[in-house]
Structures are given as structure tokens and as C-alpha cells.
Amino acid sequence: MIDVIVIGAGITGTAIARELSKYQIDVMVVEKSYDIANGATKANSGIVHAGYDAKEGTLKAKLNVMGNEMYEDLCKELDVDFIRNGSLVIAFSDEEMKHVEKLYERGIRNGVKELEIIDGEQLRKIEPNISENAVGALHAKTGGIVSPYELAIALAEIAFQNGVKFQFQTEVRNIKRREDYFIVETSRGNIEAKYVVNAAGLFADEINRMLGGKEFRIIPRKGEYCLLDKTQGKHVKNTIFQVPTSKGKGILVSPTVHGNLLLGPNAVEIYEKDDTSTTFEGLDEVIKGAQRSVRNINLRDVITSFTGVRATPDTGDFIINSPSKGAVNAAGIESPGLTSAPAVALMVLDLLREQGLILNKKENFNPKRVKPRRFIDMNQEEKEQALKENKLYGRVICRCEHITEGDIINAIYRPLGARTVDGVKKRLRAGMGRCQGGFCMPRVVEILARELKVEPEEILKAGEGSKILTGRTK
Amino acid sequence: MEREIVIIGGGPAGLAAAVEARKNGIEDILILERDKSLGGILQQCIHNGFGLHIFGEQLTGPEYADRFIKEVEKLNIEYKLDTMVLHISSDKTIQAINPEDGIINIKAKAIILAMGCRERTRGALNIPGTRPAGVLTAGAAQRFVNIEGHMVGKKVVILGSGDIGLIMARRMTLEGAKVEMVVELMPYSTGLKRNIVQCLDDFNIPLLFSHTVVRIHGKERLEGVTIAKVGDDRKPIPGTERFVECDTLLLSVGLIPENELSREAGVKINDITSGPVVDESMQTSIDGIFACGNVVHVHDLVDFVTEESRLAGRGAAKYIKKELKKSDERIYAKGNGGVRYVVPxxxxxxxxxxxxxxxxxxxxxxxxxxxxxxxGDTVITKVKKQMVSPGEMEHLKIKREVLKQIKKGEITFHLEEV
Known part of the structure; x- marks a missing residue:
């Protein structure tokens, strides 16, 4: 019998797992897919929002501002890149300027620091490529950017190194309540746990139902994105938003922590929770929307497009409560969910305490993580040292991102290491450059097969059934 | 270390340039190749059809490469394999890396850029749909099949009639896969006519012009694609969509010269070719940096790569020997009226x-x-063509005497009705 089972290894589940790993309890995270951050966390804007968007008094508002303030320390501790590049909400008319003022006031009420309203001239000084039609903007200096999947992987690694167990390809099918514990029935057998945390993202409504909680629904809403090559990464410095509409924060243009340029998302309600397809119309909407904000975006440098699905709750706010005795929901974590995750985790712990979980600090909790040092990121001295220790750092596999064989082997052998081509990509960015894996994918398959001691035919792209090869040649 | 000529890339371009530079009297030559063997992409092109112009016979890709590799060996030209060049600067210093030597810093007197090209990807086309396994470039599939000995699928659709796609249509068929069709956005093929005959027609593989893939289906592994007819504006025509079941989509939708290193060095790039602007000796905008092969512009035939690369090898040798003349009296060659670009x-x-x-x-x-x-209005030379197509590179020779007479000014290349 374990103490706490966390369902879902997205940004919310991993943040909770890391928080729980500080205490003397047995924790297990179960995840239905093959890897960490395979749902909504994999594909979103990667923005650490300042906190002027959400209506005051909501959980979203409170946890956003709280989460934002936690990012610096958290990312330092986890050795994850985080840049406070600032956010701009630009207005195209006096009408929209009024809305910007409202956002400013709301931000102040929400407790957002370093907010200012700037005019067109100041705006163009900060962002020379902004549209001529922009008349002014809200400037939120505390807005930031982060890689959501890198952060989730880092959170999971910390949890893991402090004793949390992770079980992948483990789908929760039913939850039975006993006197003072739960039997969680999964695709890999039953797990008994005293407490259940529901961080199941898009599927949190189903888990809530299994837990006997008050009914709510998660309505999947997808957002499509275009990612541009690093040649375009300096086109804007801030994250550029438009004035929000009822559908969300609208299409943004933002640099990423890796130096690419990201356009998107649109917002389309969908019927299937795992519909991560892109459409002609959607990508067109994204491009046109981005061009409305920013001039001279070089579309020849689009290297990929993708879709993320938001876990939008029908209640309008995050659902963080106890659905039944011994259980806690962290559901409906749509934007600003990435920003809020560290604060959501603290709130979930409070709720678990209320449910009777006794949390005694571990004395030997190790909060520090050293990120997989990619050869490319090392200084000259470190490079020479690394080469001395392992010659394979001298073999470049991914030409676009300069990822070496040594890096890939590291990513495989790390705790919760990569097992798939996409797993390598998420951890190192191999195959994420301009050639999109054209050259390195066959070699990544070869290395994975060799290190995992399986046939190349067994290597998957991402999930069950995503085999890349179908057999040997004649 | 200091070197006279460093050649970036040991494919057909780099090899021919190296051999030629040595034949022109340069002793100190180093080839840097990122793969485990010399020969470049030719090593995975196991079909024949190479060498008709240069050797007067039909060779396979590896055979063609081997002729040059043997010469490189015979001439004792030094090369490093498994070696990736990370940086080149305008003063011709090179940083490279490999497992044996670690980080290598080289100061070169001359550099020959011969990095070749890469394939355009799904991302660049922005094809909508899901992102399953089973969607890959034709070249990546070719590596899997011909070098590693793995099959990439059983039921195949190929998007784009580029030569690698056509070659892979035949290759996959011979390996027992069913190639359903090749769909081409344009109303004509972007590959060579002979490849359409030998790789599609001979195997009854349909080639659909003015069609494209508008959607990719399947969660984990590809389950099918929706194709549609496109209008003159190359946009899909609503109502013409149809689903084609397949587990593999190969992309053969164009090649892009790989000029990240050239750009870093500050070499001027032509917007149309995406390759360096070069002169008669294949010298780029930076003195002493030369370029040849697919890094300059994408070729159809390796024979022409060889020819061009010999020129670069000779040019670099002359540069080292200070025989390359510099003059303000230059002729600029331009494409016009139907001709997109001209090299040099x-x-x-x-x-x-x-x-x-x-x-x-x-x-x-x-x-x-x-x-x-x-x-101006004076015709220097002209040849009659029954048909010209973007898929087949054209060429026109002009004699030295004629060029010497012109000396400076502009030559334009046109298509004119007969």
C-alpha cells in the first residue's frame, strides 16, 4: 500500500509529485502514455503569464500571480531555462486601448508587479517589428517564457531522485473505495493507495467521476501553432499578445527559450480529447493573426506546426478541491496552468493535509537538479573534459542542433530517461531543428536500439503503436 | 593547425574538388566528412544512372563515389571521417569535432564548401493533420532501406515527384511494399523524365499531377492521407478530396542547400538558389572561400556536380598559388524571361x-x-530546345574569347519562342 497516487505526469502531476517528494511518504505517479509531458504539457505556448488576465478572486488569478513569483527560484533549483522576456498586450484602436487599461487595473488588483501602459512610440522602441497599426500596449515585465516539457521532466526527475515511483503506460480504468484506502485499477494491475490526486489533464473529469466527485466536464479546446527556425528567434523580444476575446488570449508571437519564434494558438473546440491534428484553416488563422501583430515574419522559415489541446473546465476556473474523502482534484488546469503549476502543487498539499495526510519533512530531500549538460552548451573547458571522459561527445548526430551521441546516451540513461525518438527530442532537441530529423532520426533509432538492447524495429516514435520501421529488407 | 585547402564535405563535390586541387599542385589538402565514410549521399543511392557524362557509362551511386574515393586514396589526400564542422569564420578558421581528435581548430588558406543539401520537410510544407510515425522524407527512408536494411512501411504514398521520391517508389516496390501513388502539386514533374519512366511507369505506379496531400491521418502510426486536386493557384479545390489508405508517406518535395556554415562565415547567399553567389572559379563573396555542388544549387545529375567541383578545386589551387586574377572588369550573368537563376x-x-x-x-x-x-539585344549564343522544364537543369556554354571580348557588363539568359 502506498500513501499517495498521483494520476497524470503532466506539468501539474509532476509539480505535485516534486512537492510530495519532500515528505516521508510513499508516492507513485501513474501515466497512461509513454513519457512525461505527453498531453497538454507537450504542446502549449510556454508562457509564464504575469497574471493580469484572470478575473480577480478566481483561483486562476491567485495561483497565476503566486506561481509566477515562484518561477525564478524553482527554475534555478531545477536548472531549467527561464527568461523574463516581458509580455505586451497590444491594442489596435482606442477602443482596444480601453480594454488594455482594464487589464492594467485588473493586474494591479491581482497583485501583478511592474505593469505599465505604453504608447505606440514607446512600443515601437521596445519592439521595432510591431505592426504599424498598434497604438499602444500593456507592458508586463514579469511575463516570461519556459519550455513546458523540459520543466515537467525536471520536476519529475527531482521527484524520482527523492523516491517517487513512476509507472508509464498505466491507464487508470476504475477506482474502488475501501474503508480507508483506494484500489486504483489500471491497465497494469491494481494499485492500493491511501490518497488519490487527480492530475489527469484532459481526462480529469473521468477520474473525478471515478472518485465520486461533483460532476464537471473538461471540454477539449485545441490550439494550433507554427514554429519558426532560430533565424527568426530575435524578431521580437517580448511575448506579443493581442487584446483577449471571449475565446482566450488570442494569437501570440513569442520567442522561445530555445531561440525559435512561436506563432499561435487559435482556439477550436473539438470532440476528441486527443485530436492533435492541425488544419489548413487553423494554420492560416494563426499566420494571419500573427501577421496582424508583427511585421515581416519570414514564413519560409516555418520548420513545423503542431496542435496542443487545452483542458478547459466547464466551470471557468481551475477545479482544485476534494471530490471525496481522501482524494484531491487538480483539474481544469488550462492557461495559466503552466505558470500556476508550482502554486497548484502547494494548494494540493494543503488539501491532502486537510484530508488527513500527515506530512513530515524528509531530512535528506535533495532539491538540486543538474540538467543534462548538452555538449553544445558546455564551455571550452567542460567540452574538453567531457571528451576525455567519453569520446562519443565528439560525434554529432543531430546536425541542426549539434546534439552528440554522448548527449543522446546520457538522455537515455538519466533517471526516467528517453525511450523513444520523441523522448530524445524532448530532452535534447535532437530532430527539432530545421531538418526536423531528416538526417538524425535513423541514427537516433540505431542508438536507442543499441542502448536499450532491442531490435530497431521495436523503437517507437512516441507512443504504443508508433513503430517507425516495419521489418528487415529482403 | 594550419592548412592550405580545407574541404567541408566528402561527398561527390568535395571529392572531385580535392582531386582537382591536388592535380593542380596543392599538397596540403584536408577533407572533413561528417559521416562514417566518404561518398556522401551517393552511398545510399544504390540505383544506377550515374556517370554517363563523366565516365560514359552507367554506374551506381556507390560505384561513382568509389572512383573518386580511390583517387583520393591514390593521391594520398588526407581526410577525417565522423567529423562535424561546427563553425567557420570569415577569416577562414574552422572548428570541427570528432570522437578521435575531439575539438579541432584549423586555420585554412582556402576553404571549399561542399556540404550538399537537405530535404524539405513536412513542417516546411505545413501539411495539416496528426503527427504519427510513418511520415518521413524520401532520403531518410532511403538511408533506412539501403544502408541500414530496414523497411519503413508496407503501403506507401509519395508526395512530390522529386528524383529521390521516384527512386524510392521503385525501391519500396522491389522490397515488397505497395506504392499506391505519387502525387505532385505542380502540373509537371520536378524529377527527371527517365526516372518517371523507369521508376513509375515500369511498375504501374500512378503519378497524379496537380494534386497534393491535404491531411495526414492516424494517431500513432500513419493510417492514411487525404489528397485533393489543386487549381492553377496550387490551392486545393474543395470537393475533390479523397482518402487514400497507407501506412507511409514519403516526402520528396524539394532540396535546400545547407548553408548555415556559409552564412555564419558571412558568405553572400543568392535568394533564389539559397546557395552562395559564386564566380567563374566557384569563389564566393569571400576571397579564398569556394563552393561547389548542391550547396551552391541543387543539381539533377552528379556528373555536373563533378564538373563544377573540379572548377572549384582548380580555383582554390590557383588562389593558393596566387594565380587567381582579381579585376573590377566583371561580367554579371542574370536570368530573365523564363530563366530563374544562373550559376555562376x-x-x-x-x-x-x-x-x-x-x-x-x-x-x-x-x-x-x-x-x-x-x-543587350545582341545574341551571344542560343540553342533550340523541344522542351524545358523546372525539373531539368539547363546549361549553355560560352567561350573564353567571347567573354574576353565582352569583358564587363551584363549577360542575360532568356527563353525565346522559335
């Missing part, structure tokens, strides 16, 4: 040996035309 585009007639072979591509399919070179 700057001519210093003093440096021309016998003639300059101008390579070019046209912007559409034309029948019964003259391909002509003009100075």
Missing part, C-alpha cells in the same frame, strides 16, 4: 580556361523555345 553569376574573363558552362533552371514548362544568352 560573376565572370572574370581573365580566369576562364576555355569556356564557362552556365547552369540554369527555368520557371515553367515551355515547348519549342530557344535558350539564349544575350548582351
Amino acid at each position: 553569376c560573376i565572370i572574370n574573363s581573365e580566369n576562364v580556361d576555355n569556356e564557362v558552362n552556365f547552369f540554369m533552371r527555368v520557371d515553367n514548362v515551355y515547348r519549342n523555345v530557344y535558350l539564349c544568352a544575350k548582351q
Whole structure:
């Protein structure tokens, strides 16, 4: 019998797992897919929002501002890149300027620091490529950017190194309540746990139902994105938003922590929770929307497009409560969910305490993580040292991102290491450059097969059934 | 370390340039190759059809490469395999890396860029749909099948009629896969006519012009694609969509010269070719940096890569020996009226040996035309063509004497009706 089972290894589940790993309890995270951050966390804007968007008094508002303030320390501790590049909400008319003022006031009420309203001239000084039609903007200096999947992987690694167990390809099918514990029935057998945390993202409504909680629904809403090559990464410095509409924060243009340029998302309600397809119309909407904000975006440098699905709750706010005795929901974590995750985790712990979980600090909790040092990121001295220790750092596999064989082997052998081509990509960015894996994918398959001691035919792209090869040649 | 000529890339371009530079008296040459063997992409092109112009016989890719590799060995030209060049700067210092030597810093007197090209990807086309396994470039599939010995699928659709796609249609068929069709956005093929006959027609594989893939289906592994007819504006025509079941989509939708290193060094790039602007000696905008092969512009035939690369090898050798003349009297070659680009585009007639072979591509399919070179309204030379197409590179030779007479000014290349 374990103490706490966390369902879902997205940004919310991993943040909770890391928080729980500080205490003397047995924790297990179960995840239905093959890897960490395979749902909504994999594909979103990667923005650490300042906190002027959400209506005051909501959980979203409170946890956003709280989460934002936690990012610096958290990312330092986890050795994850985080840049406070600032956010701009630009207005195209006096009408929209009024809305910007409202956002400013709301931000102040929400407790957002370093907010200012700037005019067109100041705006163009900060962002020379902004549209001529922009008349002014809200400037939120505390807005930031982060890689959501890198952060989730880092959170999971910390949890893991402090004793949390992770079980992948483990789908929760039913939850039975006993006197003072739960039997969680999964695709890999039953797990008994005293407490259940529901961080199941898009599927949190189903888990809530299994837990006997008050009914709510998660309505999947997808957002499509275009990612541009690093040649375009300096086109804007801030994250550029438009004035929000009822559908969300609208299409943004933002640099990423890796130096690419990201356009998107649109917002389309969908019927299937795992519909991560892109459409002609959607990508067109994204491009046109981005061009409305920013001039001279070089579309020849689009290297990929993708879709993320938001876990939008029908209640309008995050659902963080106890659905039944011994259980806690962290559901409906749509934007600003990435920003809020560290604060959501603290709130979930409070709720678990209320449910009777006794949390005694571990004395030997190790909060520090050293990120997989990619050869490319090392200084000259470190490079020479690394080469001395392992010659394979001298073999470049991914030409676009300069990822070496040594890096890939590291990513495989790390705790919760990569097992798939996409797993390598998420951890190192191999195959994420301009050639999109054209050259390195066959070699990544070869290395994975060799290190995992399986046939190349067994290597998957991402999930069950995503085999890349179908057999040997004649 | 200091070197006279460093060649980036040991594919057909780099090999030919190395051999030629040595034959022109340069002892100190180093080839840097990122793969585990010399030969470049030719090593995975196991079909024949290479070498008709250079050797007068049909060779396979590896055979063609081998002729040059043998020569490199015979001439004792030094090369490093498994070696990736990370940086080149405008003063011709190179940083490279490999497992044996670690980080290598080289100061070169001359550099020959011969990095080749890469394939355009799904991302660049922005094809909508899901992102399953089973969607890959034709070249990646070719590596899996021909080098690693793995099959990538059983039921195949190929998007784009580029040569690698056509070659892979036949290869996959021979390996027991069913190639359902090749769909091509344009109303004409972007590959060579002979490949359409030998790789599609001979195997009854349909080629659908003015069609494209509008959606990719399947969660984990590809389950099918939706194709549609496109109009003259190359946009899908609503109502013409149909689903084609397949587990593999190969992309053969164009090649892009790999010029990240060239750009870093500050070499001027031509917007149309995406390759360096080069002169008659294949010298780029930076003195002592030369370029040849697919890094300059994408070729159809390796034979022409060889020819061009010999020129670069010779040019670099002359540069080292200080025989390369510099002059303000230059001829600029430009494409016009149907001709998209011309390589080389700057001519210093003093440096021309016998003639300059101008390579070019046209912007559409034309029948019964003259391909002509003009100075102002005066025709310098012209050839009659039954048909020209963007899929087949054209060339036109102009003699040294003629160029010397022109000396400076502009030569334009046109298509004219017969």
C-alpha cells in the first residue's frame, strides 16, 4: 500500500509529485502514455503569464500571480531555462486601448508587479517589428517564457531522485473505495493507495467521476501553432499578445527559450480529447493573426506546426478541491496552468493535509537538479573534459542542433530517461531543428536500439503503436 | 593547425574538388566528412544512372563515389571521417569535432564548401493533420532501406515527384511494399523524365499531377492521407478530396542547400538558389572561400556536380598559388524571361580556361523555345530546345574569347519562342 497516487505526469502531476517528494511518504505517479509531458504539457505556448488576465478572486488569478513569483527560484533549483522576456498586450484602436487599461487595473488588483501602459512610440522602441497599426500596449515585465516539457521532466526527475515511483503506460480504468484506502485499477494491475490526486489533464473529469466527485466536464479546446527556425528567434523580444476575446488570449508571437519564434494558438473546440491534428484553416488563422501583430515574419522559415489541446473546465476556473474523502482534484488546469503549476502543487498539499495526510519533512530531500549538460552548451573547458571522459561527445548526430551521441546516451540513461525518438527530442532537441530529423532520426533509432538492447524495429516514435520501421529488407 | 585547402564535405563535390586541387599542385589538402565514410549521399543511392557524362557509362551511386574515393586514396589526400564542422569564420578558421581528435581548430588558406543539401520537410510544407510515425522524407527512408536494411512501411504514398521520391517508389516496390501513388502539386514533374519512366511507369505506379496531400491521418502510426486536386493557384479545390489508405508517406518535395556554415562565415547567399553567389572559379563573396555542388544549387545529375567541383578545386589551387586574377572588369550573368537563376553569376574573363558552362533552371514548362544568352539585344549564343522544364537543369556554354571580348557588363539568359 502506498500513501499517495498521483494520476497524470503532466506539468501539474509532476509539480505535485516534486512537492510530495519532500515528505516521508510513499508516492507513485501513474501515466497512461509513454513519457512525461505527453498531453497538454507537450504542446502549449510556454508562457509564464504575469497574471493580469484572470478575473480577480478566481483561483486562476491567485495561483497565476503566486506561481509566477515562484518561477525564478524553482527554475534555478531545477536548472531549467527561464527568461523574463516581458509580455505586451497590444491594442489596435482606442477602443482596444480601453480594454488594455482594464487589464492594467485588473493586474494591479491581482497583485501583478511592474505593469505599465505604453504608447505606440514607446512600443515601437521596445519592439521595432510591431505592426504599424498598434497604438499602444500593456507592458508586463514579469511575463516570461519556459519550455513546458523540459520543466515537467525536471520536476519529475527531482521527484524520482527523492523516491517517487513512476509507472508509464498505466491507464487508470476504475477506482474502488475501501474503508480507508483506494484500489486504483489500471491497465497494469491494481494499485492500493491511501490518497488519490487527480492530475489527469484532459481526462480529469473521468477520474473525478471515478472518485465520486461533483460532476464537471473538461471540454477539449485545441490550439494550433507554427514554429519558426532560430533565424527568426530575435524578431521580437517580448511575448506579443493581442487584446483577449471571449475565446482566450488570442494569437501570440513569442520567442522561445530555445531561440525559435512561436506563432499561435487559435482556439477550436473539438470532440476528441486527443485530436492533435492541425488544419489548413487553423494554420492560416494563426499566420494571419500573427501577421496582424508583427511585421515581416519570414514564413519560409516555418520548420513545423503542431496542435496542443487545452483542458478547459466547464466551470471557468481551475477545479482544485476534494471530490471525496481522501482524494484531491487538480483539474481544469488550462492557461495559466503552466505558470500556476508550482502554486497548484502547494494548494494540493494543503488539501491532502486537510484530508488527513500527515506530512513530515524528509531530512535528506535533495532539491538540486543538474540538467543534462548538452555538449553544445558546455564551455571550452567542460567540452574538453567531457571528451576525455567519453569520446562519443565528439560525434554529432543531430546536425541542426549539434546534439552528440554522448548527449543522446546520457538522455537515455538519466533517471526516467528517453525511450523513444520523441523522448530524445524532448530532452535534447535532437530532430527539432530545421531538418526536423531528416538526417538524425535513423541514427537516433540505431542508438536507442543499441542502448536499450532491442531490435530497431521495436523503437517507437512516441507512443504504443508508433513503430517507425516495419521489418528487415529482403 | 594550419592548412592550405580545407574541404567541408566528402561527398561527390568535395571529392572531385580535392582531386582537382591536388592535380593542380596543392599538397596540403584536408577533407572533413561528417559521416562514417566518404561518398556522401551517393552511398545510399544504390540505383544506377550515374556517370554517363563523366565516365560514359552507367554506374551506381556507390560505384561513382568509389572512383573518386580511390583517387583520393591514390593521391594520398588526407581526410577525417565522423567529423562535424561546427563553425567557420570569415577569416577562414574552422572548428570541427570528432570522437578521435575531439575539438579541432584549423586555420585554412582556402576553404571549399561542399556540404550538399537537405530535404524539405513536412513542417516546411505545413501539411495539416496528426503527427504519427510513418511520415518521413524520401532520403531518410532511403538511408533506412539501403544502408541500414530496414523497411519503413508496407503501403506507401509519395508526395512530390522529386528524383529521390521516384527512386524510392521503385525501391519500396522491389522490397515488397505497395506504392499506391505519387502525387505532385505542380502540373509537371520536378524529377527527371527517365526516372518517371523507369521508376513509375515500369511498375504501374500512378503519378497524379496537380494534386497534393491535404491531411495526414492516424494517431500513432500513419493510417492514411487525404489528397485533393489543386487549381492553377496550387490551392486545393474543395470537393475533390479523397482518402487514400497507407501506412507511409514519403516526402520528396524539394532540396535546400545547407548553408548555415556559409552564412555564419558571412558568405553572400543568392535568394533564389539559397546557395552562395559564386564566380567563374566557384569563389564566393569571400576571397579564398569556394563552393561547389548542391550547396551552391541543387543539381539533377552528379556528373555536373563533378564538373563544377573540379572548377572549384582548380580555383582554390590557383588562389593558393596566387594565380587567381582579381579585376573590377566583371561580367554579371542574370536570368530573365523564363530563366530563374544562373550559376555562376560573376565572370572574370581573365580566369576562364576555355569556356564557362552556365547552369540554369527555368520557371515553367515551355515547348519549342530557344535558350539564349544575350548582351543587350545582341545574341551571344542560343540553342533550340523541344522542351524545358523546372525539373531539368539547363546549361549553355560560352567561350573564353567571347567573354574576353565582352569583358564587363551584363549577360542575360532568356527563353525565346522559335
